[in-house]
Amino acid sequence: MNRYSRQILFSGIGAEGQQRLRDAKVVIIGCGALGTAQAEALARAGVGHLRIVDRDFVEASNLQRQTMFTEQDAADRFPKVIAAANHINELNSEITVEPEILDVNHSNVERLVKDCDLVLDGTDNFATRYLINDACVKHHVSWIYGAAVGSYGVSMTIRPNETACLRCIFEEAPPAASAPTCDTAGVIMPIISVVAAVQVSEALKLLTGHVDQLHNSLMQFDVWNNEWRKIKAGGPLAECATCGVRQFQTLEPVASEFAAVLCGRNAVQISPTVPAKINFTQLAERLGAAGEVKFNDYLLRFQAGEYELTIFQDARSIIRGTNEITTARSLYAKYIGN
Ligand SMILES: [Zn+2]
Numbered sequence: 001m002n003r004y005s006r007q008i009l010f011s012g013i014g015a016e017g018q019q020r021l022r023d024a025k026v027v028i029i030g031c032g033a034l035g036t037a038q039a040e041a042l043a044r045a046g047v048g049h050l051r052i053v054d055r056d057f058v059e060a061s062n063l064q065r066q067t068m069f070t071e072q073d074a075a076d077r078f079p080k081v082i083a084a085a086n087h088i089n090e091l092n093s094e095i096t097v098e099p100e101i102l103d104v105n106h107s108n109v110e111r112l113v114k115d116c117d118l119v120l121d122g123t124d125n126f127a128t129r130y131l132i133n134d135a136c137v138k139h140h141v142s143w144i145y146g147a148a149v150g151s152y153g154v155s156m157t158i159r160p161n162e163t164a165c166l167r168c169i170f171e172e173a174p175p176a177a178s179a180p181t182c183d184t185a186g187v188i189m190p191i192i193s194v195v196a197a198v199q200v201s202e203a204l205k206l207l208t209g210h211v212d213q214l215h216n217s218l219m220q221f222d223v224w225n226n227e228w229r230k231i232k233a234g235g236p237l238a239e240c241a242t243c244g245v246r247q248f249q250t251l252e253p254v255a256s257e258f259a260a261v262l263c264g265r266n267a268v269q270i271s272p273t274v275p276a277k278i279n280f281t282q283l284a285e286r287l288g289a290a291g292e293v294k295f296n297d298y299l300l301r302f303q304a305g306e307y308e309l310t311i312f313q314d315a316r317s318i319i320r321g322t323n324e325i326t327t328a329r330s331l332y333a334k335y336i337g338n
Pocket residue numbers: 164165166167168169236237240241242243244
């Protein structure tokens with residue numbers, strides 16, 4: 001246990017807490033900036049089993065903030081979870097890492113979360129967070145929400161039946177294209193470190209049985225504008241569709257089937273489940289930094305490298321340059337955001 005001696009000395013953990021970490025199974029959904037920071041911290045802390053889920057490959061533009069990846073991973077275009085598993089095996093060979101190259105959706109999210117002690121949010125979109133929320137509330141698994149864009153970040157710890165869930169706080173996902181994403185507004189490394197640190201601290205408290213130490217709030221941080229806010233999150237709402245009424249809407253195939261391959265066109269159509277009315281002027285301003293944008297009253301066209309995104313006013317989008325739903329969803333989450 002020598003490698004954990006400093007952590008065992010810490011009174012909040014101790015030898016018993018260390019053993020609990022060793023016995024724990026944690027799922028990290030999304031292996032980008034937040035996910036790699038969480039995975040590295042939990043691996044070093046000695047969490048015995050880590051399942052890491054992501055649909056993407058490592059790219060050069062990830063290296064500024066996704067701390068586990070190297071230039072070689074980007075050159076090899078390794079799946080993020082494989083690159084992460086390789087690096088974790090080098091930094092702690094005593095633990096088990098289970099990489100899953102997957103687009104998380106209604107058909108697999110329950111399998112991913114139901115046999116574990118805790119889920120950490122490392123995703124970049126609300127659609128996946130509502131899936132995690134539904135699956136975790138349904139199977140009584142705690143999860144820790146986290147998000148960062150620009151210099152702003154947010155986190156909340158959700159314990160089904162004990163605390164408010166994501167839907168208690170935000171009844172619906174924000175409409176598509178209503179908020180900046182890391183691919184339109186950028187993101188700086190320090191806010192990732194802050195959000196991941198808060199998520200990992202909460203994880204250590206939960207896994208070692210110190211629920212009395214949890215922050216019980218929606219924490220908001222802006223490391224550029226120097227604002228730190230803590231809004232009390234409260235308990236579960238009886239009228240909440242997810243944790244009160246127990247209707248797990250996103251786990252139904254119909255509600256989540258919003259992507260379709262357009263046969264013979266090398267294109268995929270994405271239709272958001274939440275209706276939206278997009279302001280093209282604002283969206284064009286945000287996307288302008290990331291590529292070429294043209295729009296008229298009816299649609300906006302955006303060139304992202306080899307892909308062309310056509311976005312309609314109701315937020316439906318046709319993504320040309322791929323037949324892969326996973327790639328299309330990923331591009332939608334990156335540039336349009338929902
Ligand atoms: Zn709720």
